[in-house]
Amino acid sequence: MKHVYGWLxxxxxxxxxxxxxxxxxxxxxxxxxxxxxxxxRPARFVGLDNYASLAGDPVFWQVLRNNFWFALGTIPTxxxxxxxxxxxVNSRLPARALVRLSYFTPTVLPMIAVANLxxxxxxxxxxxxxxxxxxxxxxxxxxxxxxxxxxxCVIAMTIWKEAGFFMIFxxxxxxxxxxxxxxxxxxxxxxxxxxxxxxxxxxxxxxTLFVLxxxxxxxxxxxxxxxxxxxxxxDNASNLLLYxxxxxxxxxxxxxxxATLTVVLLFILATFAVLQFRMIERRVHYR
Amino acid sequence: xxxxxxxxxxxxxxxxxxxxxxxxxxxxHPPAYATTFDPLAPLTLANFEKAWGYAxxxxxxxxxxxxxxxxxxxxxxxxxLAGFAFARFDFAGRDLAFAxxxxxxxxxxxxxxxxxxxxxxxLGLVDTILGIGLPYMASAxxxxxxxxxxxxxxxxxxxxxxxxxxxxMGVLWRVYVPLARPTYLAYxxxxxxxxxxxxxxxxxxxxxxxxxxxxxxxxxxxxPESGVDWSVISAGTLIAVAPLLVAFLLFQRxxxxxxxxxxxK
Numbered sequence: 001m002k003h004v005y006g007w008l009x010x011x012x013x014x015x016x017x018x019x020x021x022x023x024x025x026x027x028x029x030x031x032x033x034x035x036x037x038x039x040x041r042p043a044r045f046v047g048l049d050n051y052a053s054l055a056g057d058p059v060f061w062q063v064l065r066n067n068f069w070f071a072l073g074t075i076p077t078x079x080x081x082x083x084x085x086x087x088x089v090n091s092r093l094p095a096r097a098l099v100r101l102s103y104f105t106p107t108v109l110p111m112i113a114v115a116n117l118x119x120x121x122x123x124x125x126x127x128x129x130x131x132x133x134x135x136x137x138x139x140x141x142x143x144x145x146x147x148x149x150x151x152x153c154v155i156a157m158t159i160w161k162e163a164g165f166f167m168i169f170x171x172x173x174x175x176x177x178x179x180x181x182x183x184x185x186x187x188x189x190x191x192x193x194x195x196x197x198x199x200x201x202x203x204x205x206x207x208t209l210f211v212l213x214x215x216x217x218x219x220x221x222x223x224x225x226x227x228x229x230x231x232x233x234x235d236n237a238s239n240l241l242l243y244x245x246x247x248x249x250x251x252x253x254x255x256x257x258x259a260t261l262t263v264v265l266l267f268i269l270a271t272f273a274v275l276q277f278r279m280i281e282r283r284v285h286y287r
Numbered sequence: 288x289x290x291x292x293x294x295x296x297x298x299x300x301x302x303x304x305x306x307x308x309x310x311x312x313x314x315x316h317p318p319a320y321a322t323t324f325d326p327l328a329p330l331t332l333a334n335f336e337k338a339w340g341y342a343x344x345x346x347x348x349x350x351x352x353x354x355x356x357x358x359x360x361x362x363x364x365x366x367x368l369a370g371f372a373f374a375r376f377d378f379a380g381r382d383l384a385f386a387x388x389x390x391x392x393x394x395x396x397x398x399x400x401x402x403x404x405x406x407x408x409x410l411g412l413v414d415t416i417l418g419i420g421l422p423y424m425a426s427a428x429x430x431x432x433x434x435x436x437x438x439x440x441x442x443x444x445x446x447x448x449x450x451x452x453x454x455x456m457g458v459l460w461r462v463y464v465p466l467a468r469p470t471y472l473a474y475x476x477x478x479x480x481x482x483x484x485x486x487x488x489x490x491x492x493x494x495x496x497x498x499x500x501x502x503x504x505x506x507x508x509x510x511p512e513s514g515v516d517w518s519v520i521s522a523g524t525l526i527a528v529a530p531l532l533v534a535f536l537l538f539q540r541x542x543x544x545x546x547x548x549x550x551x552k
Contacts, residue, residue: 005455006378013369014384016425021391024402031402088296091288095297101539102300105307108535108542109528110484112502116524117306120313120517128309160303168547217393224486227506242398242487249401250491258401265398273393 025266031259050260062236063244066151070240071219073155074162079211081163086170103164111161115228118157144230147237154229154238166211173207213276220268241265313521321518338523343496347504354416354500355482359475361424370433371459391427397487407492414498419489423482429474436470437463473545483531501527
């Protein structure tokens with residue numbers, strides 16, 4: 001009886017989950033072994049041909065590299081900032097609630113709105129960044145139009161958007177630390193930095209790992225801002241894997257190649273899924 | 288905490304809100320003052336009027352509200368049933384099924400836009416609000432969150448209700464659901480914020496004003512090639528984020544706690 005009840009309760013959710021997560025994941029893998037179907041020629045089995053063109057596609061390697069730099073540029077800085085913010089907001093600071101609110105507010109804004117706001121800062125000549133630069137006599141600069149600066153612009157905006165979100169996890173962890181630790185350290189005469197590096201930081205390690213995995217997954221899923229800021233340009237300098245999938249599928253209409261690119265993305269995400277499962281199993285994160 | 292640190296914390300806070308404050312400045316002043324900070328600049332609502340006229344915001348609002356409500360309602364029902372099954376029924380294949388559910392935490396529907404789009408076109412659901420919402424309705428995150436909560440509820444309560452002649456559904460509805468209220472609230476806040484802000488999948492699966500939610504409408508309106516001036520874009524952006532932003536400012540403690548709880552579990 002319990003078997004029947006259990007499955008009956010699960011069925012509605014299971015149908016949707018299989019239909020929109022498991023089936024498409026498997027279908028993506030299957031599609032990547034077939035050629036692109038057109039009105040005249042149906043899809044035929046091509047084995048690893050799509051993967052061969054993937055290996056020979058310079059844009060693919062570039063978006064992969066970009067994703068790597070995007071992750072490396074955003075994750076360590078936003079985690080460090082988040083920790084700093086949490087430490088500040090957790091100590092006796094005048095107007096603490098207001099400060100916490102300022103740090104967290106970007107989290108509730110949609111990425112599209114954030115990109116709209118930041119686009120203006122980066123606009124040549126009339127943008128805020130150029131205005132500030134002009135005060136110091138620097139020449140006007142096309143921040144988003146230059147392959148050397150575009151990634152930095154996108155990274156700065158993403159850090160602004162995400163640091164406050166990660167802050168609340170550190171804040172929760174800090175508040176769960178027993179206050180006796182700090183008292184004991186004070187009595188022993190430990191300096192604040194010594195206490196932080198030897199006590200607080202190691203105790204926050206589970207939170208850091210948790211945030212790290214989440215931030216990494218995010219860096220592969222977050223592409224909304226590219227639609228407003230750069231469209232992946234100039235010359236793919238700011239393109240990311242998921243945005244490239246979108247372009248290949250919905251602009252170039254090459255569904256087979258889009259499926260092949262998605263397989264790579266799924267493979268990357270699955271690797272992190274395994275990592276996260278291990279963490280849940282070992283209960284590395286507190287609670 | 289040293290004074291230097293306090294000042295640094297405040298400066299960072301000012302830096303962090305300044306993009307938003309700047310949007311307010313630009314939206315409430317004539318375009319001529321968009322980049323000159325004159326405290327005596329005249330205030331105006333003309334930018335909001337223009338923004339409202341340039342894009343069908345009313346329709347986008349309606350679509351977003353419908354979308355968010357529909358997704359949340361379906362999620363609450365589906366995740367409650369599934370979470371209850373995982374928490375309290377020892378059925379065959381439970382652990383495997385649970386692992387398969389958790390997979391969706393990493394592989395969310397927005398990564399599978401290509402296949403899900405072809406599924407939607409087979410179902411005839413392209414350019415419908417149901418089509419935007421359907422992939423998100425069985426949320427692994429919601430199932431996981433409710434399972435964890437249901438597991439903490441003492442069995443004795445359930446047994447007492449059973450002795451009193453309560454059916455399984457009655458137990459779920461009278462014992463489990465009321466006791467999980469804080470989890471439901473936290474989940475609802477996270478879900479509403481997520482889907483209010485979600486962009487990529489709604490963009491892919493819609494192609495008309497009648498279904499496009501606010502984020503997609505805002506992206507079309509704010510695109511640089513649309514040629515709309517910046518004060519109006521700021522006003523439009525503020526219109527789109529206002530409901531969520533106001534709700535957040537009013538219930539900030541609840542919001543932060545919900546995001547925290549949701550992330551930790």
